[in-house]
Amino acid sequence: xxxxxxxxxxxxxxxxxxxxxxxxxxxxxxxxxxxxxxxxxxxxxxxxxxxxxxxxxxxxxxxxxxxxxxxxxxxxxxxxxxxxxxxxxxxxxxxxxxxxxxxxxxxxxxxxxxxxxxxxxxxxxxxxxxxxxxxxxxxxxxxxxxxxxxxxxxxxxxxxxxxxxxxxxxxxxxxxxxxxxxxxxxxxxxxxxxxxxxxxxxxxxxxxxxxxxxxxxxxxxxxxxxxxxxxxxxxxxxxxxxxxxxxxxxxxxxxxxxxxxxxxxxxxxxxxxxxxxxxxxxx
Amino acid sequence: xxxxxxxxxxxxxxxxxxxxxxxxxxxxxxxxxxxxxxxxxxxxxxxxxxxxxxxxxxxxxxxxxxxxxxxxxxxxxxxxxxxxxxxxxxxxxxxxxxxxxxxxxxxxxxxxxxxxxxxxxxxxxxxxxxxxxxxxxxxxxxxxxxxxxxxxxxxxxxxxxxxxxxxxxxxxxxxxxxxxxxxxxxxxxxxxxxxxxxxxxxxxxxxxxxxxxxxxxxxxxxxxxxxxxxxxxxxxxxxxxxxxxxxxxxxxxxxxxxxxxxxxxxxxxxxxxxxxxxxxxxxxxxxxxxxxxxxxxxxxxxxxxxxxxxxxxxxxxxxxxxxxxxxxxxxxxxxxxxxxxxxxxxxxxxxxxxxx
Amino acid sequence: xxxxxxxxxxxxxxxxxxxxxxxxxxxxxxxxxxxxxxxxxxxxxxxxxxxxxxxxxxxxxxxxxxxxxxxxxxxxxxxxxxxxxxxxxxxxxxxxxxxxxxxxxxxxxxxxxxxxxxxxxxxxxxxxxxxxxxxxxxxxxxxxxxxxxxxxxxxxxxxxxxxxxxxxxxxxxxxxxxxxxxxxxxxxxxxxxxxxxxxxxxxxxxxxxxxxxxxxxxxxxxxxxxxxxxxxxxxxxxxxxxxxxxxxxxxxxxxxxxxxxxxxxx
Numbered sequence: 001x002x003x004x005x006x007x008x009x010x011x012x013x014x015x016x017x018x019x020x021x022x023x024x025x026x027x028x029x030x031x032x033x034x035x036x037x038x039x040x041x042x043x044x045x046x047x048x049x050x051x052x053x054x055x056x057x058x059x060x061x062x063x064x065x066x067x068x069x070x071x072x073x074x075x076x077x078x079x080x081x082x083x084x085x086x087x088x089x090x091x092x093x094x095x096x097x098x099x100x101x102x103x104x105x106x107x108x109x110x111x112x113x114x115x116x117x118x119x120x121x122x123x124x125x126x127x128x129x130x131x132x133x134x135x136x137x138x139x140x141x142x143x144x145x146x147x148x149x150x151x152x153x154x155x156x157x158x159x160x161x162x163x164x165x166x167x168x169x170x171x172x173x174x175x176x177x178x179x180x181x182x183x184x185x186x187x188x189x190x191x192x193x194x195x196x197x198x199x200x201x202x203x204x205x206x207x208x209x210x211x212x213x214x215x216x217x218x219x220x221x222x223x224x225x226x227x228x229x230x231x232x233x234x235x236x237x238x239x240x241x242x243x244x245x246x247x248x249x250x251x252x253x254x255x256x257x258x259x260x261x262x263x264x265x266x267x268x269x270x271x272x273x274x275x276x277x278x279x280x281x282x283x
Numbered sequence: 284x285x286x287x288x289x290x291x292x293x294x295x296x297x298x299x300x301x302x303x304x305x306x307x308x309x310x311x312x313x314x315x316x317x318x319x320x321x322x323x324x325x326x327x328x329x330x331x332x333x334x335x336x337x338x339x340x341x342x343x344x345x346x347x348x349x350x351x352x353x354x355x356x357x358x359x360x361x362x363x364x365x366x367x368x369x370x371x372x373x374x375x376x377x378x379x380x381x382x383x384x385x386x387x388x389x390x391x392x393x394x395x396x397x398x399x400x401x402x403x404x405x406x407x408x409x410x411x412x413x414x415x416x417x418x419x420x421x422x423x424x425x426x427x428x429x430x431x432x433x434x435x436x437x438x439x440x441x442x443x444x445x446x447x448x449x450x451x452x453x454x455x456x457x458x459x460x461x462x463x464x465x466x467x468x469x470x471x472x473x474x475x476x477x478x479x480x481x482x483x484x485x486x487x488x489x490x491x492x493x494x495x496x497x498x499x500x501x502x503x504x505x506x507x508x509x510x511x512x513x514x515x516x517x518x519x520x521x522x523x524x525x526x527x528x529x530x531x532x533x534x535x536x537x538x539x540x541x542x543x544x545x546x547x548x549x550x551x552x553x554x555x556x557x558x559x560x561x562x563x564x565x566x567x568x569x570x571x572x573x574x575x576x577x578x579x580x581x582x583x584x585x586x587x588x589x590x591x592x593x594x595x596x597x598x599x600x601x602x603x604x605x606x607x608x609x610x611x612x613x614x615x616x617x618x619x620x621x622x623x624x625x626x627x628x629x630x631x632x633x634x635x636x637x638x639x
Numbered sequence: 640x641x642x643x644x645x646x647x648x649x650x651x652x653x654x655x656x657x658x659x660x661x662x663x664x665x666x667x668x669x670x671x672x673x674x675x676x677x678x679x680x681x682x683x684x685x686x687x688x689x690x691x692x693x694x695x696x697x698x699x700x701x702x703x704x705x706x707x708x709x710x711x712x713x714x715x716x717x718x719x720x721x722x723x724x725x726x727x728x729x730x731x732x733x734x735x736x737x738x739x740x741x742x743x744x745x746x747x748x749x750x751x752x753x754x755x756x757x758x759x760x761x762x763x764x765x766x767x768x769x770x771x772x773x774x775x776x777x778x779x780x781x782x783x784x785x786x787x788x789x790x791x792x793x794x795x796x797x798x799x800x801x802x803x804x805x806x807x808x809x810x811x812x813x814x815x816x817x818x819x820x821x822x823x824x825x826x827x828x829x830x831x832x833x834x835x836x837x838x839x840x841x842x843x844x845x846x847x848x849x850x851x852x853x854x855x856x857x858x859x860x861x862x863x864x865x866x867x868x869x870x871x872x873x874x875x876x877x878x879x880x881x882x883x884x885x886x887x888x889x890x891x892x893x894x895x896x897x898x899x900x901x902x903x904x905x
Binding site: 015017018019021022023036037038039040041042043045046049050058060061062063064065066067068069070081084085088089092096120121122124126128259260261262263264265266 | 334335336469498499500501502504512516519520521522523526548549550551552562563564565568569572573576580583584587591592593594595596597599601615617623624626629633634635636637
Binding site for chain 3: 149153156157160176190191192193194197198199201202203205206207209210212213214216217221222223224225226227228229231233238239241247259261262263264265266
């Protein structure tokens with residue numbers, strides 16, 4: 001979505017706003033409800049406002065699950081305790097952020113940032129986002145939705161006739177297979193596929209995605225959009241690999257598709273980088 | 284009890300006309316010169332011109348705090364006694380990290396309000412007898428235990444940490460606002476605040492800087508407003524019907540004194556007296572993570588006075604401090620904004636696809 | 640679909656996962672791409688992927704001769720083909736018309752000397768109209784086009800046929816002492832390097848075009864040229880040329896007249 005604005009009209013508006021504010025001594029309207037917090041940018045807040053939704057509160061959920069000692073030794077197959085700890089921590093964190101959203105009166109949380117830290121003896125999952133609610137004052141649902149979509153993507157999906165239902169996630173931790181010395185020697189002289197490696201890693205990836213899908217089905221969604229996949233070696237046990245996938249579960253709503261046809265645009269300016277004031281400090 | 288640190292009382296708000304002599308003489312020279320510097324990019328500068336805002340100076344404030352955990356006057360000099368009640372913090376000594384080179388001026392300016400901690404008045408003493416408070420306690424489920432078994436644990440809000448952080452931040456911020464007042468500003472935009480180690484971990488430097496601006500043709504406001512935003516984002520905020528009032532930042536620090544179960548889980552589980560703790564949720568740590576974030580949000584909300592915190596940035600760090608103990612520090616920053624006009628209805632967005 | 644129908648080289652978990660995709664779709668498309676794909680008349684079925692861990696390390700080479708290392712070329716090509724084929728097999732299981740947004744990645748792990756993992760991931764899509772949009776070989780098409788590019792391509796009356804690639808692993812001769820001393824201090828063309836790089840790139844692009852011809856396509860869009868040394872040291876480079884082969888749908892071009900815009904936002 002682009003917005004081209006008439007420069008002069010904007011200037012007039014803003015100057016007048018500031019002047020009239022200054023004249024009234026910067027008094028604001030009396031606000032009936034207690035203060036709220038939100039981490040949405042003004043663009044996101046405006047886009048949500050255009051469909052009648054407002055941010056309600058900054059909410060978070062965090063949980064830590066322990067990993068027993070001795071499971072990071074280089075053995076065979078999946079590191080089940082780590083996968084279980086990851087799943088447990090994410091589930092508890094999701095429940096906690098939903099509870100905060102409900103307490104704040106929100107209908108759901110958008111822009112959820114997912115942060116999972118895997119350490120030797122614990123998995124720490126943190127979810128932070130902004131609870132939002134429609135301005136119409138409708139009653140919030142018992143199970144508020146969670147979604148890692150930005151305010152803008154949430155609005156677009158709603159206009160397209162889809163509703164977010166929740167966040168689905170799945171992870172699997174697997175040990176890299178070990179080759180026997182003779183196998184290593186044999187394979188090192190050929191350019192060939194290492195089938196046992198392929199099987200182990202391919203299976204682990206599929207398993208992580210499958211767990212995400214299972215969660216999505218449980219949430220009775222129709223699909224998962226914006227799936228993000230994260231993979232890599234576990235930093236303190238580099239023979240173990242971690243595959244994780246998460247995304248927003250959506251369901252189509254009864255609302256009609258309000259998105260019109262797409263028009264094509266050729267911009268005549270070059271891409272600019274947004275200014276970051278902290279860069280002045282060389283950061 | 285006499286506090287050797289000697290934190291001075293706040294002297295009240297700084298008005299735009301006043302210039303409290305807390306700022307070095309070099310700054311006075313720079314601020315009274317007709318040429319101005321600013322931290323604005325070209326885009327932001329253009330957006331300001333559109334809004335009728337003129338930059339007048341780049342303003343900044345510093346505060347260097349001694350950050351000592353151990354040594355004379357530190358609360359960490361005595362560990363809590365195992366098995367004893369910790370509610371009254373009987374084993375703890377007093378002491379608040381001191382300000383390096385005391386005798387500075389008013390820590391608060393007109394536009395800023397400190398987070399309130401219960402009965403503590405803004406600008407008043409930092410509650411020298413209030414190190415913090417217990418948030419939740421945990422007790423040991425075992426029956427037969429040994430001498431060094433931790434049969435009691437708690438999550439503790441370390442108020443001396445957040446008080447010290449608040450002091451550092453608000454001092455640096457108020458010095459920046461003094462410079463802005465000296466430059467005759469109406470507001471400060473594009474505020475950047477950093478906390479960094481200076482020389483070593485026992486010294487923290489708080490640095491807050493921003494661009495002081497003047498609204499063309501408008502009278503001086505009763506208090507200088509400030510915001511982290513600048514340029515287009517500030518323009519959109521104002522057009523949406525909000526007015527920035529002040530930069531708000533707060534910190535909360537939660538310490539986990541681990542109970543035996545937590546200690547065991549953090550070490551990967553062990554067997555004791557026939558009872559094993561192998562895996563599962565580490566409730567104390569989960570609670571601490573939630574509590575730190577909730578506390579910092581509550582601190583900030585209590586200073587909003589019904590206004591909204593816009594563009595909140597939550598930064599959290601945590602660390603294992605040994606033997607199952609844990610610490611979570613959370614900082615929340617944002618701009619306090621006030622709704623001054625109903626928002627205009629926005630047209631439904633049209634979809635476009637860029638061909639480039 | 641039961642495990643009995645699953646091709647032997649796909650893991651069992653894949654079978655289970657693909658079966659579930661009958662009731663639920665997954666996609667790693669952004670919301671923008673998702674909505675555009677639907678506007679183009681397709682809906683996403685699910686994420687499909689293929690992977691292969693390949694050992695590629697050995698080919699003897701002459702230090703002073705510039706030559707293609709054909710065994711390594713074959714190995715790199717086979718490894719990617721294996722990954723792509725498995726991804727296509729997963730798409731077949733879903734009865735898809737094609738796969739969009741394919742990402743081809745290479746991962747290295749410390750525990751695998753000279754072994755690299757080749758992964759192909761994309762989102763399988765199917766036409767809402769039910770008309771088959773598979774390529775001329777009757778297989779689901781593959782393409783690395785984003786959702787936006789896919790929509791734009793469809794508007795011009797073309798459809799992807801398949802992801803085509805050509806690869807060439809080339810060893811560049813080290814220069815002898817005499818040669819090096821001879822050109823020291825001069826700004827002069829180094830003919831053996833020029834020749835080597837020219838030949839390598841031409842080989843890669845020719846092979847890519849041959850693949851496109853086999854698919855019966857009219858052209859290739861979005862060609863990318865990548866050069867990587869992988870783990871072989873700096874004188875051995877793999878030149879990879881990759882693009883999406885396209886064919887005519889026979890439908891008229893419906894691309895609307897673009898509007899020119901100067902954006903006033905950051």
